[in-house]
Amino acid sequence: MPETYDAIVIGSGMTGGWAAKELTEKGLKTLVLEAGRPITPEEDYVEHVPVWEMPYRGMGNRKKIRDDQPIQGTCYACDEWSAKFFVSDKEHPYVTPADKPFRWIRGRQVGGRSIMWGRQCYRWSDLDFEANLRDGIAIDWPIRYRDIEPWYDYVEDFIGISGQAEGLPQLPDSHFLPPMEMNCAELRVKDAVQKYFGDERRLTIGRAAILTKPHNGRAACHYCGPCERGCITRSYFSSVNATLPVAAKTGRMTLRTHSVVHSLIFDAKTRRVSGVRVIDANTRQTVEFHARIVFLCASSLESARLLLHSSTPEFPGGLANSSGEVGHNVMDHIKFGGARGTIPGLENRAAKGRRPNGIYMPRFRNVKQKHPAFLRGYGFQGGGSQADWRRGFNQPGFGAEFKHAMSIPGPWAFEFGGYGECLANHNNYVELHKDKVDAWGIPVLHIQCSWSDNELAIQKDMAITAAEMLAAAGAHDIQPYTDTAEDPPGFSIHEMGTARMGRDPKTSVLNSYNQSHDISNLFITDGSAMVSSSCVNPSLTYMALTARACDYAVQQMKRGEL
Ligand SMILES: Cc1cc2nc3c(=O)[nH]c(=O)nc-3n(C[C@H](O)[C@H](O)[C@H](O)COP(=O)(O)OP(=O)(O)OC[C@H]3O[C@@H](n4cnc5c(N)ncnc54)[C@H](O)[C@@H]3O)c2cc1C
Ligand code: SF4
Numbered sequence: 001m002p003e004t005y006d007a008i009v010i011g012s013g014m015t016g017g018w019a020a021k022e023l024t025e026k027g028l029k030t031l032v033l034e035a036g037r038p039i040t041p042e043e044d045y046v047e048h049v050p051v052w053e054m055p056y057r058g059m060g061n062r063k064k065i066r067d068d069q070p071i072q073g074t075c076y077a078c079d080e081w082s083a084k085f086f087v088s089d090k091e092h093p094y095v096t097p098a099d100k101p102f103r104w105i106r107g108r109q110v111g112g113r114s115i116m117w118g119r120q121c122y123r124w125s126d127l128d129f130e131a132n133l134r135d136g137i138a139i140d141w142p143i144r145y146r147d148i149e150p151w152y153d154y155v156e157d158f159i160g161i162s163g164q165a166e167g168l169p170q171l172p173d174s175h176f177l178p179p180m181e182m183n184c185a186e187l188r189v190k191d192a193v194q195k196y197f198g199d200e201r202r203l204t205i206g207r208a209a210i211l212t213k214p215h216n217g218r219a220a221c222h223y224c225g226p227c228e229r230g231c232i233t234r235s236y237f238s239s240v241n242a243t244l245p246v247a248a249k250t251g252r253m254t255l256r257t258h259s260v261v262h263s264l265i266f267d268a269k270t271r272r273v274s275g276v277r278v279i280d281a282n283t284r285q286t287v288e289f290h291a292r293i294v295f296l297c298a299s300s301l302e303s304a305r306l307l308l309h310s311s312t313p314e315f316p317g318g319l320a321n322s323s324g325e326v327g328h329n330v331m332d333h334i335k336f337g338g339a340r341g342t343i344p345g346l347e348n349r350a351a352k353g354r355r356p357n358g359i360y361m362p363r364f365r366n367v368k369q370k371h372p373a374f375l376r377g378y379g380f381q382g383g384g385s386q387a388d389w390r391r392g393f394n395q396p397g398f399g400a401e402f403k404h405a406m407s408i409p410g411p412w413a414f415e416f417g418g419y420g421e422c423l424a425n426h427n428n429y430v431e432l433h434k435d436k437v438d439a440w441g442i443p444v445l446h447i448q449c450s451w452s453d454n455e456l457a458i459q460k461d462m463a464i465t466a467a468e469m470l471a472a473a474g475a476h477d478i479q480p481y482t483d484t485a486e487d488p489p490g491f492s493i494h495e496m497g498t499a500r501m502g503r504d505p506k507t508s509v510l511n512s513y514n515q516s517h518d519i520s521n522l523f524i525t526d527g528s529a530m531v532s533s534s535c536v537n538p539s540l541t542y543m544a545l546t547a548r549a550c551d552y553a554v555q556q557m558k559r560g561e562l
Pocket of ligand 1: 013107110111116119120121228299300493494526537538542
């Protein structure tokens, strides 16, 4: 394997896949270093394996989860089928103060978490990019919607996003493939919300990176349902399904798996990163690779960890950290605020197929009117669902009558689950633990992060507005809920902010093109770059920023500036 490349990309997940595609398509000989194992869709994807073929009949190996994945196992997607896509908590420990739990959900394989993600994709708007400036929180974003808009178009045209255009300024429309259909409970709630709350609250179908018609050589979704187990028809977007195959086709990508990047190598003479040190996960040997530019795409907290672990005499507090902001300003989204209820009168209606998507209600708080209790806002995900045969299975009865009862679907229910914005706060941070190391001898993270009063006020409001909308829809048994114990930071799996962008190198790590202020040939394009968190799912924005940064880096190289 050659040791020198034009570019090195660290991580092959959502953002690493995009960096690999863009850099190789633009002509760069690119080495992608992935800590985890390779993925072979024909062997690893298990979305069509029926429950009766699973050793634990879908209930999972509870002892193994308890011993090896006690944190990962709390994630809905880490079930008996897909637990193999989540890390071993034993091999990948981290530490938190007892009173500040943080739930870090991770994947370590080719594709990273793009294999198990929920595929919800929403654009940010200037309501988000101007928020910090408007509210005097943290620092201002160095970009606005107009800067990223063409890159949203660009990545969406490749990915394929299904959804409904709504024309809302706070949630710009994407380039959509046809929307999925709403079910009868969702249409009932949509109509009621429209009637009682007018245009301020809009219920729409989720915007998802799932194909509703063939697109770029990938097949339309056939509604089998459990996407977190893989997708042999490549109908949802992941690095494995979409970006990495394109990068491989250029003939310019070398993908090296089992390659745990230990640290970045800084050349004090040129003040550039000259390459990376890698621990081969199989042999435990250390190898070095060199390149003209390095793209760090290891995910927000892992990228911060790598920078902190790559300190040098010039950067004693961590590489590219003259600002002191590396590892700080950790954000996630607050959830577990919402309500559920039963929607009566639809008992004779049944849904067909397993639509891999729910509804979305765009943010309506602090859009036109200022809310007295909190800054920013939240959007709702969730949807209508019908209790299925499993519910019938649990009912009393015997013989033919019991079998018949089992085949009658249960009542329709609806749930609104909020995702709320989290404010950037310097005191939410990660640092290297002084003694504890992971299975490869690399110091683990000490994560200190907690919700502020603003996030808790948002969560409370989610439960109230969700319940009032269900009441308007005539729902029965309405159960509003808020639950911080079940929702520590990290658990929305949208962690971000640890190497933020900004105009001033004294207060930010990256410039507006994800390029390190301190080291010109280092780019960080995962969630680390985020300056605020918006309330929408962030990965689409990470991908657009990655494609934009690649374009900028290659232009700089061509001009001889890099
Ligand atoms: C269940 C679930 C549902 C989600 N739903 C959504 C959703 O609906 N919408 C949304 O926007 N987001 C969602 N997310 C979040 C989304 O998956 C992440 O935002 C996204 O994957 C982040 O991309 P990334 O490239 O930064 O990191 P990842 O995709 O996690 O990839 C990072 C890669 O880097 C590798 N790596 C790490 N450290 C090293 C190292 N030292 N050396 C070499 N390689 C390394 C890892 O092995 C991994 O492959 C969800 C996540 C999960 C788990
Ligand atoms: S539901 Fe659609 S996108 Fe999900 S795994 Fe099945 S075919 Fe693929």
